[in-house]
Amino acid sequence: MQAAEQAQITIPEIGAVWPGQGGIYAGFIPARNGAEGYHLILGDDLERAEWGQYGDESPATSLIDGRANTLALIESGGEYPAAIAAHKHEADGHADFYLPAAAELYEIWLNLNGKLAGWVWSSSQRSAHIAFVMDFDDGSQDLNGKDFELRVRPVRRFIQ
Template sequence: MNARAQLTPPAIGQVWPGQGGIYAGIAPARNDQEAYHLVIGAELGRFEWGPYEVDAPAKSLIDGLSNTKALVEAGEYPAANAAAAHQADGHSDFYLPAAAELYEAWLNLGSNDFGWCWSSSQRSANGAFVLLFGVGLQSSNGKHDELRVRPVRRLPIQ
């Protein structure tokens, strides 16, 4: 199989063979980021987001990869650490999605009821953005609560 065929996505909502999860569609180009394919991995369990009353280094609403790298480097962020440690189908480039990436996955996957999921986007020193799959409700939640982690990875559009 050639490299181009390997990057041909399945229908949205289907497992993308060899890519570590379900194809969640295309995340559009925003700011200086190019558009990319978004793959959402299996639920890893429930984790705290990170320290309460601490201003975290995860400021982007659109770039979960940079948020996750910053949170992992800072060390005390269980949800980001779990997402970054995830491996599937030989891939180890998973991360905790930003608020916009989670919302984009919901827009494309719609009725999949994954429950409340953490994003990597901090809302305040006490909270981070979350999304309730199934209904698409975005909110913020206390960082000390344990919510689901669904890691994602991105693939370039060829």
Template sequence: MNAQLTPPNIGEIWPGQGGIYAGIVPARNGAEAYHLIIGEEIGRFAWDPHCDHSNASSLIDGQANTKDLIESGGDYPAAHAAAQHIADGHADFYLPAAAELYEAWLNLGYKDWGLVWSSSQRSANNAFSLLFVDGYQVNSGKNLELRVRPVRRLPIQ
């Protein structure tokens, strides 16, 4: 395997891949397993728009959720910020789904990263977020400005 594609230990920066190696997201619902890389915190953004129901309801596929939010033409600051993130020359970042954030927490353990947005909508008024200190998943108001940590995925070869 190419040294660049050989993952480091979980929790270490993956050189040339744009962030910290957060482990393997297992295969689910017909989707292949993949390596998850979590980028640096890029700021605090609202999920928005509050009181609007989008199609971003997947709990496991943040890539599809982010694509849906952006292509809808709506004002979704957290999703746009994640999708615009570039690190180590990679521009394929997205806002992680609730399950991807939880998988990162399971693999990385305690991180004092605060409350981080997922791309998974809960209702017209709320979306899921995760408190990295203890892995608590929160149903947060979309108008709140929470942390955004974009992720990207790499196929397992």
């Protein structure tokens, strides 16, 4: 992208729909562990799904990088319904959505507190039997059995 094109990008207020970006602007995730910072866009509320493969260890262990977790789950060839649903989501011509990590969900709750509700899956596995979940009602994070059905809220990144 040319410097002149970058200057024309208008970042909306947190909580507003970001036209052409596939969802609601959920804030900026700062650079961390060698990865660059990015704007987080929250996609539509999708169907309820199991996290998947109850009893199996998965490669999705990052608490901060949902994109890496989701790609690891997809590429493993396993049955991970929540990650698959997030990965298949498309909006405004974007097909790079993923299931957010536990830290990304917490950042969303901090920024959109009171604008979202209910329990959603993270892409962060805790063990062979449980994964991290987030309650947008009160900001609590917990663990749930991977065979339980919860809501899926995909996200995507915009790097400026």
